[in-house]
Amino acid sequence: TQLLEQSPQFLSIQEGENLTVYCNSSSVFSSLQWYRQEPGEGPVLLVTVVTGGEVKKLKRLTFQFGDARKDSSLHITAAQPGDTGLYLCAGEYGNKLVFGAGTMLRVKS
């Protein structure tokens, strides 16, 4: 069974701070995706990374896929209260996704 471990589980920071969230596995994935989920809503796709070593930027968010395609990180620069939410990573294998348990981020103003 493929497993994805996310760390930290919870993160509470002040507006303007930087942070990094990690997603690790012992399995190799064809691709890895990051989702953000707000209370009472379904997850929303942020990005998909496919190639080992790939880096993608989405405004203040930077996503990196590990060289061996087993891990990924999400870095947020100058966090804002609107970044508050549950961040989920998901690895693709076959025609399914396996999800990490998520990192709950709270950005205080």
Place this chain on the structure above:
Amino acid sequence: DAGITQSPRHKVTETGTPVTLRCHQTENHRYMYWYRQDPGHGLRLIHYSYGVKDTDKGEVSDGYSVSRSKTEDFLLTLESATSSQTSVYFCAISPLGTGIYEQYFGPGTRLTVT
């Protein structure tokens, strides 16, 4: 936003009763999925479908069945609800076959089994 709706959005039911949740899509995507989300566990796959009348089990399928008689509808049935099935249920769809695998989620159904 992908056209996915779930019904009902909230339901309270008693232990032992059957419950059916509905997922409806307007995107004509081939793949549809049912997940449950519980604190500390993230999203866990219950069942998925890769076409009309084609379904397969996920990692937590015990106590659940699914049906897909039309491309746009995917039903999840709890045969005899138990308190351990209290959860938030999400449906997702995917345009698998386009080269990149991504899923789009519905708004969820909060189910409470008393």
